[in-house]
Amino acid sequence: MPRHRRISPRVRLGAAAVAGALGFATGTVAVVTGPPSPASAATFADAASERPNIVLILADDLDATTSPYWEAMPQTAALVRDTGMTFSNGFAPTPICCPARGSLLTGKYGHNTGVLTNSGDVGGWATFAANGNEEHTVATSLEGGGYRTALVGKYMNGIEDAPEHIPPGWSEWYGSVDNNFYTGYNYALNENGQIVQYGGSDDAANYSTDVVAAKSTDFISRAAGDDVPFFLYAAPTAPHLPLPPAPRHTDHPFATASAPVTPNFDEADVSDKPWWLRASAGERSARVAAINDPDYQDRMGSLYAFDDMVAGIVDTLRETGELDNTYLVFTSDNGYNLGSHRLTQKMAPYEESLRVPMVISGPGVRPGTDAHMVAGLDLAPTFLDLAGVPVPADVDGQSMTPLLRGEQPASWRSDLLGQYAGPGLDGQDGVIQEQVEGIAGVYLDLPPWSGLRTDQYLYVRWYDLDRNPQVHERELYDLASDPYELTNLLATPAGVAANAQLVAQLDARLDVLATCAGASCRT
DSSP: OOOOOOOOOOOBOOGGGTOOOOOOSOOOOOOOBSOOOSOOHHHHHHHTSBOOEEEEEEESSOOSSSOOHHHHOHHHIIIIITTSEEETTEEOSSOSHHHHHHHHHHSOOHHHHTOOBSSSTTBHHHHHHHTTGGGSSHHHHHHHTTOEEEEEEOOOTTGGGSTTOOOTTOSEEEEEOSGGGGGTSSEEEEETTEEEEEOOTTSGGGOHHHHHHHHHHHHHHHHHHTTOOEEEEEEOOTTSTTOOOOGGGTTOTTTTOOOOOOTTBTOSOOTTSOHHHHHTHHHHHHHHHHHHHHHHHHHHHHHHHHHHHHHHHHHHHHHTTOGGGEEEEEEESOOOOTTBTTOOSSOSSSHHHHBOOEEEEOTTOOOEEEOSOEEGGGHHHHHHHHHTOOOOTTOSSOOOHHHHTTOOOSOOOSEEEEEEOOOOTTOTTSOOOOOOTTOTTOOOSOOOEEEEEESSEEEEEETTTOSSOOOOOEEEEETTTOTTOOOOTTSSHHHHHHTHHHHHHHHHHHHHHHTOOGGGGOO
16 A cells, blocks of 8 residues: 655745755865856855755766767756756766665765675665665655655666565655566556556557656646645666667667767777786677667667656646756766777776766756766765755765855865775676677676776776685776776886875775765765
C-alpha cells in the first residue's frame, strides 16, 4: 500500500535563514563570464524568503568533455543553461553510478558512505543502506524541514534485490526496480509501495524517459496546488546504454554519426599507462571499434527525449506560477570514456570519467560561467542552504550558494579526492562491462585506485584500495600542458626522479583526503 505522510504547510523564512555559505577549504579564483544579473546578494536572499523549490534533473553517464550534448538538448540550453550558472569544472569523485548517487544524496565522499563501486561489500544499494546512509540524506533533511519530496526514476544499483523498499525521506516514490529500466521498456516501478509494470515498445507511452517526465510534472502540479515547497529528483537513464532514442526521435541528427575522435581516442601508445591497460589494450581497442559508434548514436538520440522532459518540467513550473521560485539543477552522476584511452565505460581516473556537466538556474542566480572546482557532493549542502535547512556538520561537500551569486567565497577547494574500489581484472564484486558478441577476452571492470585532481595535476595510485595488492603503479599528468593525459610523467625512471618532490607533496595531500571526514574534507 502507498505510504502516507503528513505534509507540513509552507513556511516563510527571513532572508537571514538562507544567507551565507559553509566557507571551507583552500581558495581558488572564480572565472565568471556573462552579464551581471540584476539580482544582487540582497535580492538573492530576498528571492528565497518564500522557501524555494528545488528540481534536480540527473542524467546518467553523461560526460562533459567529448559529447556535444547541448546540440541534442537545445531546450535545456535555452531554459536552464542560458539563464543560470554553468560550472565548467564539475566532477564526480567516484565516477560510477551507485557511489556517485550516494554522494549526491549525502554530500559525502565514497569512503564515508562506504560505497565505492556498484556491488559487493564496498558497493551497491545494500551497502549504502546497511551503513545507515538512507537516514541521513538531503531528502530526509528537506522532508524534515517541511518540504514535499519525490524521486522519479533510477535510485541505486542493487535496489532490484528489494523492489518494495522505499527509503526514508521521500514523500512520494516512483523508483525503478529492475535493470530493464535501462532499455526503456518492459520494466517495473515501485510507485509508493505498489509495483507497476510498464510494457514494450509497441506502446510508445512506455518509454522510460517519458514516464519519468509525466510523473515529474504531475508531482509538481500537485505540490504547487497544495502550496508546499518541494524537492524533485528526476532521474531517467539517458544516455546510459542500451537506452535507444524515443520512437519519435528515431531519425535524429546523430543516427548515423561517428563518435568524436579526440587526441586520446583509442590512444595509440599506451606504453606509459598502467599494466592492466597495457595488458588488455588489444581487446579494449576491439571493443571500441565494435560498440563505440552505435553506443554514441543511441546516447545522443536518447538525449532528445531528456530535453523534452526538461522543457515539460519548466512549462509546468511556469503554468503553476512556481518557476520564479524554483532552482533547476542539471548534472550527471558521472562521466563516460567513449573510447578515450581505449576505454568504453567510466570508473577511470581520467578526465572523461571524472568531469560532468553542472548547471544551476533559479532566483538570484547570476548567469554565466564559474571555474571553481565543484563536485556532486556539494549539491546536498547547497540544496539545504537554499532551503534554509541546517547543513549537517559531517557532510564533506560545501554549499555553492556564494558561487551562484557570482561572489568569491571566503575559501574554496583547489583539489579533489578521486576513488574507485573495483577489484581488478577478475571482476569479483565489480561491474561487468556489457559483453560484445564475437570478441574473446573482453575484460571486466577496472582495478581500484585513489587519485588527487588539483587545478593543474592528476595524480593516481593504482591498487590503492585493493584487498589483495598487486602491482602498484602511479600516474602523473600536467593538465596545463597535457589536457588529454597522453604523457604519464612517472612512466620512466627519469620522470620519477624529476617529479619526486611534487609526488611527495601530492602523496601527503592524497593521504589526508583519503581519510577525511566532514570539516577535514573542506580544509
